[in-house]
């Protein structure tokens with residue numbers, strides 16, 4: 518590298534580092550970072566596993582020692598364990614634009630995909646028995662595709678993969694259900710929830726949205742858009758912890774018609790009647806199956822306190838500013854042609870991550886992690902950086918791009934990291 522290039526590079530870096538500092542100083546969400554357990558690492562993997570909210574360890578210890586250790590069985594009633602799936606569902610509801618009573622926290626996202634797809638097909642076929650097609654977005658997270666395939670077989674349907682952007686045009690008289698990922702987990706592309714839902718309904722079909730990558734990252738507005746069913750995980754932007762239970766949304770006016778394919782005793786109208794004949798409970802309760810995972814549920818409940826007083830619209834504004842800024846830093850620092858941004862530039866088509874196509878992405882990410890910048894690698898050639906506005910700073914974005922440029926510069930040097 519010539520001396521002139523080095524000087525020009527330093528000036529550019531200086532400008533962006535100063536801009537990052539100024540933006541952090543004016544960031545109204547900046548104080549939220551102190552509510553998480555973080556270190557000097559630049560953590561850009563909150564779209565896979567959110568960071569630990571600081572209140573969780575003490576709360577979990579209290580649940581284990583006092584509620585379980587001392588109160589034992591009494592806690593099902595006296596500590597509010599039994600109602601936790603609906604209570605915590607109601608805490609998540611405003612974050613995804615749902616009125617109370619429609620969200621239950623239970624099981625994994627995969628299991629909820631099953632409940633939602635079968636439930637939606639049953640409703641669609643009740644309305645029109647000839648509907649035998651399930652459209653699944655072609656670049657779906659794999660679990661949704663696998664489960665849709667099985668759900669389809671069980672309901673006399675077949676699955677047809679269609680790109681998320683073409684779903685609206687592809688829905689027809691045979692379509693029972695469309696299962697769509699709100700954000701493409703690999704590229705970060707945001708699907709058109711409003712238009713696709715409208716198109717599904719125009720065609721007489723039902724729609725199931727997987728909002729794993731948008732819940733807690735941007736306004737989802739499930740009620741406003743008339744979504745039928747939605748599922749989402751709580752361990753990404755909702756910071757519920759590894760394996761935290763997922764949620765299921767069933768629109769209020771469909772609740773009565775939701776015929777769950779997993780009608781466990783917890784979803785019964787009177788579970789402790791221990792009746793031999795099943796009678797579904799009302800509202801969100803219908804989404805339950807068996808005994809809730811109380812330790813994880815209550816850890817999640819504590820995690821959700823970081824959202825007190827937070828406006829999701831403000832989170833979205835910061836997410837877009839962070840991702841715009843990160844892309845600018847990458848373009849300024851990384852030598853031309855070394856990476857290709859595959860996340861759409863248009864705000865209305867972008868989630869809360871930036872994905873870069875890069876040869877030897879696996880080796881590059883390993884080196885980034887070794888240098889304190891944690892993103893993730895998705896095979897074969899994608900570097901993925903998730904931006905969690907509650908704890909990611911503009912300085913983090915600048916440092917991540919700077920370290921990426923260093924790693925890539927060394928990779929082209931004989932004996933360099935990649």
Ligand SMILES: Cc1ncc(COP(=O)(O)O)c(C=O)c1O
Pocket residue numbers: 625626627628658660661698702727729730750763
């Ligand atoms: C879009 C999407 N759906 C589902 C899942 C996972 O589902 P589960 O929580 O059942 O592992 C993930 C991530 O793991 C995901 O990104």
Ligand SMILES: Nc1c(O)cccc1C(=O)C[C@H](N)C(=O)O
Pocket residue numbers: 564565566658702760
């Ligand atoms: N759920 C995960 C897990 O149990 C282990 C490792 C990663 C995950 C993920 O969440 C992956 C994530 N859904 C993705 O978008 O790639």
